[in-house]
Amino acid sequence: MFFKELNFGQCKSYLIADLDAGKAALIDPLAGNAERYLSVLAYHQLKLEFVVDTHTHADHRSGCVLLKNLTGAKHSMHHISPQPHVDVRFKDGDELMLGNIPIKILHTPGHTPDSISLYVNKDRVFTGDVILIRGTGRADFAGGDAGEQYDSITQKLFTLPDETLMFPGHDYRGNTQSTVAEEKSSNPRITGKTRDEYIEVMDTLNLPLPERIQEVLQINQSEVDDDKLKFPLLAELSEVMQLDAQQIKDKIESDKTPLIIDVREGAEFHGELGHIKGSRLIPMGKLPAAADSLDAERDNEIILVCRSGARSTTAAAILTGLGFSQVKNLSGGMLAWNEKGYAIER
Ligand SMILES: [Fe+2]
Incomplete structure (x- = not known):
């Protein structure tokens, strides 16, 4: 197998x-390095079959959609990723081949809900930010969960053979690789710690939440990168009222049905997950321009809907910022709605 890290920096x-x-x-390509990747592929006469994001990144712009558009490679992520342009949606345990190289997908949530690790060639694992060399990725934003992270590391990654090479999504100390055995014995965040002790450690890190990071995350979630769309700040996102699928179904069945706005792309609206009957399709990038046409709804209840609830939280905060007073979000999006078995239309 031919293998190379292509950024030579902290972001791998x-x-x-x-x-x-x-x-x-390519695993976790950066948008800013697309030309470098294409040069290396051309030099080795390689066809780019697929591009993978191990999770929705908050610290850099993903290059997956750009590379997919330039080469036809399939954009691949975990099933619950909010990203609208994913071609292959992985589930835990999925197996695929790249030529003669076997790849197994492990769902390893914790850093984000959609984090996956790729066990490649039966000798190495690409862990994204779930576990880093002698550390772990943060679990305090973007749906992170320290308990899930502990389970992903101890029950999935640490059950791979000890000699498995480990390649994380980041390294800040100049390391390039580790092994499962080394991290089992010498990772100061995990080694010798119970699940509760790990959660305690992660809860008391008190890392700052830079607003720029939140903006990149929202662009990666939505693939809307337009100067006209001003992404909300973290504080504005956390003020959005979240309702679960059951609560929204009850509202729809009451005599005062709210306006439901679905902010996904058209192909998603009519695709696998379908949409809620009577909902209005306004893709997120078109929301600011459509706000005028919603003028009559300024003081009415509006429910925002997307795939996983991430993009629509952004959309809800945008509408609230534009003066709409009763905007709420379907928590978990159409994934949660479908999981409940509620009616959909396509
Ligand atoms: Fe990350």
Whole structure:
């Protein structure tokens, strides 16, 4: 197997390839380095089969959609990722081949709900930010959960063979690789700690939440990158009222049905997850322009809907900022709605 880290920095992007088959994949590519990746692929005469984000990134702009548009590679992420342009949606345990290289997908939530690790060639694992070399990724925003992170690390990654090489999404100390055995024995965040002790450690890190990070996260979630759309601040997002699928179904069935605005792309609205009957489709990038046409609804109840509830939280905060007074969000989005088995239309 041909293998290379391509950024030479703290933020890691990995190329894996079967040179004989001429097939390659990129893990966590950065938008700003797309030309570098295309040069390396051309030099080795490789066809880019797929591009993977191990999770929805908050610290850099993902290059997956750009590379997909330039090469036709399939954009691949976990099933619950909010990203609208994903072609292959992985579930835990999925297995695929890149030429002769076997790849197994492990759902390893904790850093984010949609975090996956890729167990490649039966000798290495790409962990994203769930576990880092002698550390772990933060679990305090973007749906992170320290308990889930502990379970992902101890019950999934640490059950791989001890000699498995480990490649994380970041490293801030100049390390390039580790092994499962080394992290089991020497990771100061995890080694010798119970689940509760780990949660306690993560709860008391008190890391700052830079607003710029939140903005990048929202762009990666929505693939809307437009100067006209001003993304809300973290404080504005956390003020959005979240309602679960049951509460929203009850409202729809009451005599005062709220306006439901679905902010996904058209293909998603009519796709696998369908949409709620009577909902109005306004893709997120078009929301500011559509606000005028919603003028009559300024003081009425409005429910925002998307795939996972992430993009629509952003949309709800935007509408609230534009003066709409009763905007609420479907928590968990159409994934949660479908999980309940509620009616949909396509
Ligand atoms: Fe991350």
